[in-house]
Amino acid sequence: MRGPDGRRYRTAVRPHHRAAATALTPEPPMSPPPHTRAVPADPPPWPPLPVFPVLRAVPAEWWDAALAGVFLLVMAVERIGAAGDLHGGLPVALVLSAAVAAPLAVRRTRPLAGYLVGAAALSAEALFVLPSPVSPYADLVGLYSLGLYAPRRRAWVGPFAALLGMAAYFADLGRAYPVIPTGVLFLWLLGWAFGYGTARRGEQREAARLLLHREVVAEERARLARELHDSVGHTLNVVLVQAGAARRLLDREPERTRELLSGMEHTGREALDDLDRVLGLLRRGAGDWDADGAAPQPGVADLERLAERLGRTGLKVRLRIDPAARRVPRSLDVSAYRIVQEALTNTVKHAGARSVGVTVRRTAGRLAVEVCDDGRGVPAGYAPGRGLLGVAERVSVLGGRVEHGPGEPGGFRLRAELPVP
Structure with a gap:
């Protein structure tokens, strides 16, 4: 299918809607395989009559x-x-x-x-x-x-x-x-x-076309909001935590303060990279595509870098990743990373925890993601915020389930299971 800009588009159907909404997603530009030559298309059996365009x-x-x-x-x-x-x-x-x-x-x-x-x-x-x-x-x-x-x-x-x-x-x-x-x-x-x-x-x-258009626009807005919250929101929270620690240690431990400031600079650069990637979703070009034809996004393999970034805030992250969990479809790979990222962001913002455990494993056709911290646990009147609602949306799209609440020894626990096709 071709859009008004002349580029080719593929149709993606989201099954979680009552009436499946069809979103137009631009396909990456395709180049001909090597050792091939272009073959002209067969001419039509008869030329079009010039009178019809005039009429x-x-x-x-x-x-x-x-x-x-x-x-x-x-x-x-x-x-x-x-x-x-x-x-x-x-x-x-x-x-x-x-x-x-x-x-x-x-x-x-x-x-x-x-x-x-x-x-x-x-x-x-x-x-x-x-x-x-x-x-x-x-x-x-x-x-x-x-x-x-x-x-x-x-x-x-x-x-x-x-x-x-x-x-x-x-x-x-x-x-x-x-x-x-x-x-x-x-x-x-x-x-x-x-x-x-x-x-x-x-x-x-x-009316159906307008409704479908509104659903597609709303879905795209929600997707961009999740991307901004998960990527840019996470890195800015890390910067805020590091800035607060540097302020408290400025007079007593100048060397530690310099390390925190250096970490803030590094995290700020990552935030700009994340922001640039999200903005690339709005204005995509030929260079914005990865090998799978989608905008580059982090996956399970990037969780170690995420844990290292959070380690600069003083939070100890224990990471356990099943090698089989690294070999999952792209959508599951990205979703697992985003779920862990949101859980760790909440730990930094709200839990007051010293350590957090992250487990990602693949068993019996399912990808299980679990994050448990040793923080303050669930406060009175607890209600999920935008981040946890975004996690629920991601899991629902993939046909999985998610649960979150107090952990067994205390703290907060989030667990999500995603079916692996």
């Missing part, structure tokens, strides 16, 4: 004006041919024919007014001049256009106006042959219903 370029109002002109011409020829039978004379008949045909020129822009004018002229023609065999078909087109182009409430005027017009048109004939006006009225109402139903289906499709 499509004609405005719809011009087609409506042409339709009105055709009806007027046919009705004028019929009126001239029946001039001897006309009661009010030929000029009056031609004026009424023009009043019946002309509203078709505005059948898209003024469908209700146009139809009422045409139906009134048709009734006057039938009552005072002579019923025309062509005028009712112009009225049928106007009634169909009323159902198709008018708003919902105005479109419902059509059936009642058609009933009155039919009563006037068949005022004399209806007494002798009541079946004819009944059948004609049914046909006219069927034309209105076809236009009305087509318009309503179009409205439903547009």
Whole structure:
């Protein structure tokens, strides 16, 4: 599929929605494999006719004006041919024919007014001049256009106006042959219903498209919010903790303060790198793609660097990673890292812990991630914040489950299990 910028897009379906929302994700630019040459595509069996693009370029109002002109011409020829039978004379008949045909020129822009004018002229023609065999078909087109182009409430005027017009048109004939006006009225109402139903289906499709657009936008906003919270928010929290420690040790331990300041500088650079990566999600270029065709993101292999970064704050991180946990799909790899990152960020911000244990292992088709600290535990009135809600969203997308609360020996414990396909 190609987007408005000419790039190719693939469709990704998120199964956790009630109605799966389809998000457009740009595919990475592809290069031809080596030792191949481009083969020109087969030409079409026949060249496209140049007349069709020209016809499509004609405005719809011009087609409506042409339709009105055709009806007027046919009705004028019929009126001239029946001039001897006309009661009010030929000029009056031609004026009424023009009043019946002309509203078709505005059948898209003024469908209700146009139809009422045409139906009134048709009734006057039938009552005072002579019923025309062509005028009712112009009225049928106007009634169909009323159902198709008018708003919902105005479109419902059509059936009642058609009933009155039919009563006037068949005022004399209806007494002798009541079946004819009944059948004609049914046909006219069927034309209105076809236009009305087509318009309503179009409205439903547009409403579904707008709803899907809102869901995709909301999902993208939530994803970017998670990225900012998980990456930039984490590194800024580490910087704040290091800044607080440096402030307290500035006078007593200048050497330790210099180490903390150096760690802050290093962590700040990492925060800028994370921010640059998240902004790259909004403005992607050819260089923003990794080998899997996605923006580069950290995974389980980067947990050691994460533990080292947190170690500069004085928190002791015990890391246990199952070698099999490093060989999981990309989505699980990134999610496991983000879950651990959020848990450690909460430990630094809220727990007041001295140490924390991180375990990532793969067993029985599941990837288990567990983080336990020895901090203050769960406070009274505890409620999950944005970070834990983001973890729950990640786990839900992947079809897993997550639990968090007080640990067995104390402190706080978070455990997530993700199914491995």
